[in-house]
Amino acid sequence: MPKTIVIFFGPPGSGKGTQAEMLAKLTGWKKISTGDLFRAEIAAKTKLGILADRYIKQGKLVPGKVTASLVEKSLKQKASGFIFDGFPRNRGQLKELLMIFAKIFKKKDQIYALEVAVSDREVKRRLGQRRLCACGKVYHLAYNPPINNGLCDICGGQLFTRNDDKPKVIAHRLKVYHHDGEPLLDYFKKQGKLIKINGEQAIAKIHKDIMEELSGLKLV
Numbered sequence: 001m002p003k004t005i006v007i008f009f010g011p012p013g014s015g016k017g018t019q020a021e022m023l024a025k026l027t028g029w030k031k032i033s034t035g036d037l038f039r040a041e042i043a044a045k046t047k048l049g050i051l052a053d054r055y056i057k058q059g060k061l062v063p064g065k066v067t068a069s070l071v072e073k074s075l076k077q078k079a080s081g082f083i084f085d086g087f088p089r090n091r092g093q094l095k096e097l098l099m100i101f102a103k104i105f106k107k108k109d110q111i112y113a114l115e116v117a118v119s120d121r122e123v124k125r126r127l128g129q130r131r132l133c134a135c136g137k138v139y140h141l142a143y144n145p146p147i148n149n150g151l152c153d154i155c156g157g158q159l160f161t162r163n164d165d166k167p168k169v170i171a172h173r174l175k176v177y178h179h180d181g182e183p184l185l186d187y188f189k190k191q192g193k194l195i196k197i198n199g200e201q202a203i204a205k206i207h208k209d210i211m212e213e214l215s216g217l218k219l220v
């Protein structure tokens with residue numbers, strides 16, 4: 001069976017992390033979120049985590065080689081498919097991914113880009129209400145609230161606001177997304193490998209749209 005890689009694209013706050021998680025649960029594909037990998041390194045206070053934290057706090061990208069080596073390690077896991085959330089984010093990282101792909105995947109394996117499209121205005125409205133748990137679960141106070149105020153449904157942990165969800169940092173992240181991320185969407189569009197989904201809908205409807213598109217392409 002050929003393997004599939006689905007790369008989620010979308011501005012910060014587009015809900016792509018939630019959708020990637022739902023898709024991973026349904027398909028059994030491994031989800032690779034570079035943001036989560038970095039947060040785990042930060043929580044474990046590793047050398048890499050301490051370095052990454054400095055960049056993440058300012059809304060900047062963590063340097064390329066560090067990220068690529070984490071990704072390559074993750075792609076060597078056994079799985080029928082992989083879901084990317086947060087990688088690649090610029091041309092350099094796309095190049096790295098294509099090189100890793102050529103090295104460890106077969107010709108029939110496929111890479112698709114899946115864009116969860118959300119306007120800048122909606123992003124700014126949403127992010128102020130995002131809450132995270134250290135276990136990786138993401139909540140939104142209006143759209144996807146926890147059952148108990150301030151506590152994680154899964155592990156009971158205290159929820160927190162990410163440093164990079166502050167307004168100034170959000171504006172910078174949006175600028176970076178448009179400048180660096182959009183050329184990647186053009187690349188996949190030209191390859192006929194871009195799936196575009198309206199991200200300004202209910203979580204369940206976005207998931208349904210994603211499944212319909214993937215099933216139409218016979219990937220699920």
Ligand code: AMP
Binds near residue numbers: 012034038085
């Ligand atoms: P995310 O959870 O995907 O929004 O990522 C949070 C932060 O982690 C980003 O703002 C970056 O600082 C860092 N990060 C995540 N993915 C990457 C990546 N592919 N390359 C460099 N830095 C990244």
